[in-house]
Amino acid sequence: xxxxxxxxxxxxxxxxxxxxxxxxxxxxxxxxxxxxxxxxxxxxxxxxxxxxxxxxxxxxxxxxxxxxxxxxxxxxxxxxxxxxxxxxxxxxxxxxxxxxxxxxxxxxxxxxxxxxxxxxxxxxxxxxxxxxxxxxxxxxxxxxxxxxxxxxxxxxxxxxxxxxxxxxxxxxxxxxxxxxxxxxxxxxxxxxxxxxxxxxxxxxxxxxxxxxxxxxxxxxxxxxxxxxxxxxxxxxxxxxxxxx
Amino acid sequence: xxxxxxxxxxxxxxxxxxxxxxxxxxxxxxxxxxxxxxxxxxxxxxxxxxxxxxxxxxxxxxxxxxxxxxxxxxxxxxxxxxx
Numbered sequence: 001x002x003x004x005x006x007x008x009x010x011x012x013x014x015x016x017x018x019x020x021x022x023x024x025x026x027x028x029x030x031x032x033x034x035x036x037x038x039x040x041x042x043x044x045x046x047x048x049x050x051x052x053x054x055x056x057x058x059x060x061x062x063x064x065x066x067x068x069x070x071x072x073x074x075x076x077x078x079x080x081x082x083x084x085x086x087x088x089x090x091x092x093x094x095x096x097x098x099x100x101x102x103x104x105x106x107x108x109x110x111x112x113x114x115x116x117x118x119x120x121x122x123x124x125x126x127x128x129x130x131x132x133x134x135x136x137x138x139x140x141x142x143x144x145x146x147x148x149x150x151x152x153x154x155x156x157x158x159x160x161x162x163x164x165x166x167x168x169x170x171x172x173x174x175x176x177x178x179x180x181x182x183x184x185x186x187x188x189x190x191x192x193x194x195x196x197x198x199x200x201x202x203x204x205x206x207x208x209x210x211x212x213x214x215x216x217x218x219x220x221x222x223x224x225x226x227x228x229x230x231x232x233x234x235x236x237x238x239x240x241x242x243x244x
Numbered sequence: 245x246x247x248x249x250x251x252x253x254x255x256x257x258x259x260x261x262x263x264x265x266x267x268x269x270x271x272x273x274x275x276x277x278x279x280x281x282x283x284x285x286x287x288x289x290x291x292x293x294x295x296x297x298x299x300x301x302x303x304x305x306x307x308x309x310x311x312x313x314x315x316x317x318x319x320x321x322x323x324x325x326x327x
Binding site for chain 2: 005008024030031033034035037038041042044045046048049051052145147162163166167168170
């Protein structure tokens with residue numbers, strides 16, 4: 001039995017259940033009986049939480065994440081793309097949120113089409129050179145875990161990012177979002193994942209930034225680009241650029 | 245697993261504090277201890293809104309059990325008072 005929550009739950013529940021009648025009938029002590037009852041409550045909570053953990057180990061998840069990232073990185077490196085990805089809301093990609101990485105180095109983002117075809121290589125603008133590669137990112141996948149699509153305000157975006165990073169993935173302690181006209185500033189406390197100097201992160205952003213960008217894009221219903229991400233004094237700061 | 249740790253630590257601290265406080269006041273009725281413990285448990289689990297759906301479901305199931313026990317204890321207390 002490897003799950004520590006299950007072990008803790010069983011020990012506390014059994015100890016509490018055994019000690020409660022002993023304290024109540026033999027010691028005639030209500031406070032001690034209450035302590036035993038509290039132990040049962042905490043033990044049951046711990047036991048129930050243990051069963052809520054996914055069966056797949058973190059190592060297996062890491063392998064799957066790395067495989068996907070390395071395949072996408074290999075594709076980007078082979079073509080030689082060093083442009084930042086543009087995160088699109090689901091309505092622009094046939095109901096499936098994705099990011100596009102423009103192939104041409106001097107691209108403009110003013111004329112992105114309202115609907116892009118659901119293919120790997122897409123034409124996103126009217127020009128002949130307006131071609132991009134559409135990829136699925138960690139952020140795109142996480143949007144499916146949201147119960148509701150967040151509204152276009154800082155509070156809703158903050159709640160949605162907190163729900164994913166803190167509650168579902170458990171890779172951060174808290175999230176703060178500040179929304180200005182063309183920027184979304186995200187501040188993450190005690191992030192477990194950071195930025196690495198690799199091709200994939202340069203183009204698509206770190207998983208944290210990718211999640212923040214995908215959620216913000218869906219909330220604002222506008223294309224979004226990761227402008228900057230850095231770790232500063234224990235906080236992970238992400239600046240997202242809202243594109244017209 | 246930090247959010248689960250936080251929840252269990254919060255529960256342990258809150259329930260212990262409540263028990264110590266009631267003992268300090270000289271309370272000797274076990275049903276009062278249970279009612280206050282149940283209320284504290286329900287409040288703390290409600291505050292953890294960011295838990296994933298599986299964990300929420302698990303905690304809600306336990307909350308339902310504790311709430312039923314809470315209602316039983318309260319009903320028994322009310323019956324005793326009415327007698």
